[in-house]
Amino acid sequence: MSVPTPPDTAREVRLVSRPQGWPTHDNFELADAPVPAPGPGQVLVRNLVMSVDPAMRGWMDERPSYRPPLELGKAMDGGAVGEVVASESDALRPGDVVLHYKGWRDYAVVDANQTVKVDPDAAPLGAYLGVLGMPGLTAYAGLLEVAQMREGDAVFVSGAAGAVGSLVGQIAKLRGASRVIGSAGSQDKVRFLTEELGFDAAFNYKDGPVREQLRAAAPDGIDVYFDNVGGDHLEAAISALHVHGRVAVCGMISQYNAETPSPAPRNLTQVVTKRLTLRGFLVTDHAQLQERFQREVGGWLRDGKIRYRETVVDGLENAVDAFLGMMRGENVGKMLVSIASR
Numbered sequence: 001m002s003v004p005t006p007p008d009t010a011r012e013v014r015l016v017s018r019p020q021g022w023p024t025h026d027n028f029e030l031a032d033a034p035v036p037a038p039g040p041g042q043v044l045v046r047n048l049v050m051s052v053d054p055a056m057r058g059w060m061d062e063r064p065s066y067r068p069p070l071e072l073g074k075a076m077d078g079g080a081v082g083e084v085v086a087s088e089s090d091a092l093r094p095g096d097v098v099l100h101y102k103g104w105r106d107y108a109v110v111d112a113n114q115t116v117k118v119d120p121d122a123a124p125l126g127a128y129l130g131v132l133g134m135p136g137l138t139a140y141a142g143l144l145e146v147a148q149m150r151e152g153d154a155v156f157v158s159g160a161a162g163a164v165g166s167l168v169g170q171i172a173k174l175r176g177a178s179r180v181i182g183s184a185g186s187q188d189k190v191r192f193l194t195e196e197l198g199f200d201a202a203f204n205y206k207d208g209p210v211r212e213q214l215r216a217a218a219p220d221g222i223d224v225y226f227d228n229v230g231g232d233h234l235e236a237a238i239s240a241l242h243v244h245g246r247v248a249v250c251g252m253i254s255q256y257n258a259e260t261p262s263p264a265p266r267n268l269t270q271v272v273t274k275r276l277t278l279r280g281f282l283v284t285d286h287a288q289l290q291e292r293f294q295r296e297v298g299g300w301l302r303d304g305k306i307r308y309r310e311t312v313v314d315g316l317e318n319a320v321d322a323f324l325g326m327m328r329g330e331n332v333g334k335m336l337v338s339i340a341s342r
Contacts, residue, residue, distance in 0.1 A: 037086065048339055149246075
């Protein structure tokens with residue numbers, strides 16, 4: 001397969017203003033930029049598929065966080081898989097396919113040591129951004145290492161139809177959970193969880209108070225809560241958790257676009273009386289699990305024990321639509337943007 005010659009200029013999506021509340025198209029621009037040549041130890045990658053993720057919303061704000069905020073007037077960052085078209089590194093050659101974190105553009109110059117070579121014949125490219133990538137490791141590490149899920153535990157996961165939550169529930173079942181409950185934002189997603197992914201119960205959080213729906217779905221309580229949402233979901237989980245229950249706090253998407261502080265769960269005294277453990281985490285804290293994750297989850301995937309879905313939007317020019325749609329919960333599974341084909 002021949003490698004295409006890069007053009008002189010290519011497109012990139014830039015952040016041009018910081019969102020106040022919900023992001024809008026006015027916060028972004030699609031612009032042309034020169035395609036640079038790679039320097040020593042670098043490669044030029046033609047991006048094929050990229051990821052949009054809830055965490056990106058936090059990167060847009062200028063406030064203390066685990067990473068510097070995205071720079072205004074510069075291309076956005078994010079996970080992507082692409083084909084090396086020029087290399088100044090002995091480790092990679094044109095035609096290699098790599099995972100890296102310079103998405104949101106047609107072409108990216110990346111340090112070779114900041115890429116991971118992937119096999120396009122072993123799995124679809126999108127899988128390296130989903131089930132076999134950051135969301136998969138997030139689910140695996142959060143459930144098993146952070147929440148310390150044990151065989152026989154009852155597990156509740158919010159945002160359960162998303163890229164991370166859908167894997168959390170399946171891993172919990174495969175690791176011997178006694179009951180797995182998920183929340184999602186539509187009846188179609190609820191059916192997806194119970195009929196396709198094997199969740200024992202699921203509910204649409206828009207149908208009524210989360211606490212009441214969780215109590216009905218888990219009348220005997222829960223041992224583990226995997227939190228992607230925060231807010232009323234966290235409050236409901238605290239009420240449902242058994243003594244010595246554990247919470248892995250992965251994200252709080254219900255609060256990412258809030259313009260005023262969200263009230264904390266009103267039942268935090270139960271953290272003391274029940275001796276609960278609430279632990280926030282970043283997937284980068286658990287890189288040491290990568291090999292074990294690839295071996296175990298990769299095996300389940302090959303054996304057909306894990307299922308996943310992707311929602312794919314075509315075209316870099318539609319990347320902002322994909323991001324905003326993901327923030328509104330329009331995706332089932334991983335939200336991806338297809339940029340080019342090999």
